[in-house]
Amino acid sequence: MSFLPLGMLLFLDILMIVFVIWNNIRFRGDKSKKTSGKAKSRRSFLKRAVTSLGAEQRARQYESLEDNEFAMTPRIMRVDTGFGGEVPVAFDPDDDEFGVDKKPSSDLQLFIRSMSRCIGATNFGLSFEFENLAFHPKKSIKPILSEVTGKIERGTLSGVMGASGAGKSTFVNVLMGKQNHTGGTTKVNGVAGNISKYKKIIGYVPQDDIVLPELTVRENILHSARIRLPSNWSDSEIQGHVDILISCLQLAHVKDSFVGSAAAPVISGGQRKRVSIGMELAALPMALFLDEPTSGLDATSAASIMTTLKELSRLGITIVSIIHQPRHEIFESLDNLLLFGAGRMIYQGPENRVQDYFEDVGFRFPKHGNPADVIMDIIAGQGSLYKPSGDTDIVHLIEHWKNRELNLRNHANIQSVSTNETLALRKTIRQRGAPWYRQIYYCFLRSILQQYRFKASFFAELGVGALAGFLIGLAELSQDGINFRGLFLKPYELLSSATDYSDVPQMSLLVGLSIGLTASSPGVKIFGEEKLTYWREAASGHNRFAYYMGKVLSTIPRMLLANLHFSILFYLLTTPRISWAAAFTANLLYFWCIYGLASCISMITRREDGPLLAVMLSLIVGVLNGMSPSLRQVRIWRLQWLWRASPGTWLAEGYFDQNIGPLDYLYQIDIAADYMGYIVGQFHLDLGMLMVIGTVCRVLAFGLMRVMNRHKQK
Structure with a gap:
């Protein structure tokens, strides 16, 4: 039992809590300073204006600005754009259609300069x-x-x-x-x-x-x-x-x-x-x-x-x-x-x-x-x-x-x-428009900021992951790390007691169900909460691939932290033979798959139905892990392709390989693998298939995002 990962986890959690508290205090302080700074700046501006003008009438005019910081300055007829010419502005100082209080401000003049530079023409509008x-x-x-x-x-x-x-x-x-x-x-x-x-x-x-x-x-x-x-x-x-x-x-x-x-x-x-x-x-x-x-x-x-x-x-x-x-x-x-x-x-x-x-x-x-x-x-x-x-x-x-x-x-x-x-x-x-790679960066930053603002949801996911890992660890605690019994190597097979081939698949089943319950609902919310935003931005010319990739990349830190909280407590209490790095990687890739499946669900369902359907789907793919019925039985039914399409099977096979592999000096692990239907010795392929399934789900989700409600994206 190694307590080093637990110490790292506690340090990371304390660091996150301190950061959140410090950032909130700084935000309030900055807001207070801005408010007082604006008041001081406005008073200073008024004082200079009154002094320079020296007229009581002008003084009263600027005093009124303190109550209305949006008062307009006198109108202009032409604005020097600074880009090689002047832009005609349709403001007539003698036009009675607008009152004095509605005259364009200096900010409007600056806005005209931005338009001139952006459009590169003196006529801004379209007919x-x-x-x-x-x-x-x-x-x-x-x-x-x-x-x-x-x-x-x-x-x-x-x-x-x-x-x-x-x-x-x-x-x-x-x-x-x-x-x-x-x-x-x-x-x-x-x-x-x-x-x-x-x-x-x-x-x-x-x-x-x-x-x-x-x-x-x-x-x-x-x-x-x-x-x-x-x-x-x-x-x-x-x-x-x-x-x-x-x-x-x-x-x-x-x-x-x-x-x-x-x-x-x-x-x-x-x-x-x-x-x-x-x-x-x-x-x-x-x-x-x-x-x-x-x-x-x-x-x-x-x-x-x-x-x-x-x-x-x-x-x-x-x-x-x-x-x-x-x-x-x-x-x-x-x-x-x-x-x-x-x-x-x-x-x-x-x-x-x-x-x-x-x-x-x-x-x-x-x-x-x-x-x-x-x-x-x-x-x-x-x-x-x-x-x-x-x-x-x-x-x-x-x-x-x-x-x-x-x-x-x-x-x-x-x-x-x-x-x-x-x-x-x-x-x-x-x-017009930033390059696609820069749009990915901006969408990534915005999504990270959104997740930070939804701190309650983020910390709830971490808490659920930690609780799930703790409960699974308690369920496996009585095994004392002994989760496999097979036939001894020849010539000692007659000394073998009752075999236990299903304990490791059962452990992976609990892992898959726990990760599914932890990640399915947050995975739906990543896209399901913002369909209206996506439709509006797509219709206005945003790069849809950039929007999607920014969202996907922003979920990686979230998955890493949630998996860290789950895996550390699970590994500490269960003490499986699989190495810490291998267990963490396999669990992380299963998070990757569940988030991908949840993204597909979010594209085809209503906002209120998405979380429930995603949880149900995560339970289904978790059960399809080859434990019961075994992959051997499924092969007889000619349905192995369905189980192999589920990330739960590849997770269970990876766990099976890494937990019984170290015992090949003692047990006949080939017989156990054949009995369950798993293939040992291909752990990297198992991890690769988890990566592929999660990626395919995201490609499918992107396609569904483009196709569903296409008329609203125009």
């Missing part, structure tokens, strides 16, 4: 044209979209509105390339083709805030920036860009706060939505699509989000958002409207002309009502409330717009795109 657009699923009786024609100009904020089932989401998905249209044509910047090739410069913000709750605001945005920004950007440049963006989104005061989940929020709903938007803006997209960004927010938060989107559109980014029942201020902030009904277009044009259009049709708007509410009623088929007589149904509205559209089509005016801009756009797309 979209679509003609007779249609989408008819194979299993659907009626088309979801049909005869949809229109345009979205660059640098505009467009709202897509319609009743439930009107085709809003389908239209947006088709327009941005998430779904392939079944009819019609689409153009980006006047060029027809597959829109999916623009995915690296098109951002999409889903309705649900798909963010990682265990990461901070800044960490969520930073990861997206590292993966999706041009590969020639240094990490310091990316860090600076992220800090600028966080300030623009008014998240600087919560950037080090955890995002939290919807069930247990840490930051507000509006701030979560800004984080979700920031993850897309971190990649500096030229067009941004949003699915109901104001859903679930209070009126103030919703208005704040739309104000931010308006400012982004004024920078030149094309913004397209699905809007549901907007308040008056939000409705008026839109540049263009696209109104849908029954999968057809009802209106497409400027927001400030939509009321006149419906009044020309015969509808009457209440004087003090919200025009958006009236319009939603009309396009939902409730137009009779505002038109006492005449046709008010959806079909009539669709036909009226179709006739009007034919007259307007010849006057359509999409902004022309020069050849230089087209070449710059292609170059921008080619440069």
Whole structure:
């Protein structure tokens, strides 16, 4: 009995606990220093500003900044990009559309510089044209979209509105390339083709805030920036860009706060939505699509989000958002409207002309009502409330717009795109995204950080592994290390007492079941908890192989520590003849197999069903280890291939070989091996097959990850 491994284990555990405690204390201290430092810096800045200006009026202006650290600076018309030119900015200091409090800040000016450098053109946005657009699923009786024609100009904020089932989401998905249209044509910047090739410069913000709750605001945005920004950007440049963006989104005061989940929020709903938007803006997209960004927010938060989107559109980014029942201020902030009904277009044009259009049709708007509410009623088929007589149904509205559209089509005016801009756009797309090997590194770091943040789950796995090893050790303790009795070598076989060939396979059975129970549930959670995150990142152009490999590599330290806690206590109490190094290696490779099997389960099951199915599968492969029925009997049934496909058989064979091999001077081990059906003398092959099975499971899991819910990865 060697107590050295136990001493090493205790030292390692104490070291981990001390590290966790010290890191928590340091985090609280850093947070306190940052808070006090920000307050001191702000007071110092105010003092210098007041002294330099020397005017009481200016002093009062800067004093107000202490209560609102996001106050905007005066507008500018052109920004020196520092990259060989100026970028025109669509901010007009005389424009009454924005109040003084909504003027762009210096952070926005810096954000423009980042965009200019990243895009390499003075026009940031994309223009979209679509003609007779249609989408008819194979299993659907009626088309979801049909005869949809229109345009979205660059640098505009467009709202897509319609009743439930009107085709809003389908239209947006088709327009941005998430779904392939079944009819019609689409153009980006006047060029027809597959829109999916623009995915690296098109951002999409889903309705649900798909963010990682265990990461901070800044960490969520930073990861997206590292993966999706041009590969020639240094990490310091990316860090600076992220800090600028966080300030623009008014998240600087919560950037080090955890995002939290919807069930247990840490930051507000509006701030979560800004984080979700920031993850897309971190990649500096030229067009941004949003699915109901104001859903679930209070009126103030919703208005704040739309104000931010308006400012982004004024920078030149094309913004397209699905809007549901907007308040008056939000409705008026839109540049263009696209109104849908029954999968057809009802209106497409400027927001400030939509009321006149419906009044020309015969509808009457209440004087003090919200025009958006009236319009939603009309396009939902409730137009009779505002038109006492005449046709008010959806079909009539669709036909009226179709006739009007034919007259307007010849006057359509999409902004022309020069050849230089087209070449710059292609170059921008080619440069976007970090190399795959760097993406693996970033995904690995993020996954390690996630596991550290889930310390309770991590330490629970270590505890379960240690407890399992301890209990198996107690079960084998009475054997005093004697776990095999065979026939003595000739000529002493007549002196042999009762043989015991099954004790070693029984030991390996307990080992396999224990490791399966320890590793199956955590193995499912590695991927099963983040399917939504993976789908969003894959759709935005992340390298899927890099994401998967980063996750797989991050599980290796976890498996090593869990196996260390299991193997040390098991070996100390059981005292088998297999060497410590051999037992540790075999157990680790069995962990490798169980994690791989659990990954496959996580890809094909729902989140809540995965752990239970993984535990059941681990029990099955553990039982298929050749003990009972023996491999000899299985060979007679011609089912040996099934047992050999189970990692439990290779683990049991390796244990059998290493535990009875040292007794070949005393027993006829060939007879014992033939009786059980195991092959002795190939321990390295047993370990190699465990490695192969675990690797094959991961290859299969990666394939399932790519194939399952493929439409959500576009």
